[in-house]
Amino acid sequence: MQEHPLIELYVTVSDEQQNREAEQTLSSVNIDAIVQRTLRSVGITQQIMLTLLVTDEDGIREMNKQYREQDKPTDVLSFPLLEKPLVEAPEDQLWQPQENAETATAGTSAFVSPPAAVTNLGDIVMSWPTLVKQANAAGHSAQYELLYLLCHGVLHLVGYDDHTEAGYQAMVGIQERILQEVGQKA
Numbered sequence: 001m002q003e004h005p006l007i008e009l010y011v012t013v014s015d016e017q018q019n020r021e022a023e024q025t026l027s028s029v030n031i032d033a034i035v036q037r038t039l040r041s042v043g044i045t046q047q048i049m050l051t052l053l054v055t056d057e058d059g060i061r062e063m064n065k066q067y068r069e070q071d072k073p074t075d076v077l078s079f080p081l082l083e084k085p086l087v088e089a090p091e092d093q094l095w096q097p098q099e100n101a102e103t104a105t106a107g108t109s110a111f112v113s114p115p116a117a118v119t120n121l122g123d124i125v126m127s128w129p130t131l132v133k134q135a136n137a138a139g140h141s142a143q144y145e146l147l148y149l150l151c152h153g154v155l156h157l158v159g160y161d162d163h164t165e166a167g168y169q170a171m172v173g174i175q176e177r178i179l180q181e182v183g184q185k186a
Contacts, residue, residue, distance in 0.1 A: 006032045008051040012059065013128045022054050022128045025143050034147050037178050038154045042087045050157060051123040052150070060127040075130045076149040078156035081122040085159020093170045095161035124153030140186045147184055151175040 009026065013019040031052070039048065053059075057073040065071045067079070084097040126149055135145035152162075155171050162168040179186075 004032050006035050006049055008049070009054075010052070011054045011128075013054065013056045014058070015056065015129075018056070018128055018132075021132075021142070025146055026054070029143060029147060031147075031150060034150055034178065034182065035154055037181065038151045038174070039158070041174055041178060042089070042155070042158060042160075044086060044158060047118045048121050049118050050121045050154070052153075053123065053125045054128050055125060057127050057129050060125055060130070063125055073127055073130055075127055075134055076153050077125045078153045079123040079125070080157045080159075081120050082157070082159070086119075086121075087155075087159040089160065089170065090166065092164050093161065093167040094159045095156075095163075121154070121157040124150065124157065126150075126153070138186065144179065144184050144186060147179055147182075148175050151178050 009031070011019060011022050011026065013022055035048075035050070039045070060077060061071065061073040063077055064074050067077070080095075085094045087094070126146070131145045131149060132142050135142045138145070152171060152175055155174060156162075160167055160171050160174075162171050176186075
């Protein structure tokens with residue numbers, strides 16, 4: 001696997017053939033460039049980093065159950081480390097900051113990174129088998145689906161939320177535009 005200055009990348013698919021396919025697909029595209037293009041498209045220019053884990057259905061099902069209380073596999077999960085959205089967009093397109101009861105009661109403020117430090121946006125987890133199934137059902141490549149979900153995950157990390165129609169439409173529009181700009185066709 002190639003090095004990614006912006007992304008800590010892990011591939012842990014239990015099926016060896018699927019693991020190789022995931023690694024080949026990831027090595028065939030510049031995922032750092034997709035992340036940077038996604039960030040620039042929403043006005044974020046600061047240095048960032050994130051973690052991308054490509055796993056299998058069992059792995060993502062366990063995370064979905066643990067963190068979202070949904071005992072089923074999904075295509076992508078995002079775990080932002082930010083306390084509030086980094087992106088500036090209409091409120092109905094963004095997730096809302098979570099009140100941290102411990103911080104509020106202790107009277108302390110959140111840790112602030114120095115201005116020159118790289119901002120860790122958080123983690124994106126994808127299910128390789130689910131991604132492949134969705135690509136086949138939609139009639140496009142696994143590479144397209146991977147990049148589409150990567151854009152989606154990055155948008156969640158910086159503040160977008162697709163639980164409202166406005167947020168969903170904004171995210172889909174950005175994702176499709178990014179992939180069109182880099183020559184990816186659905």
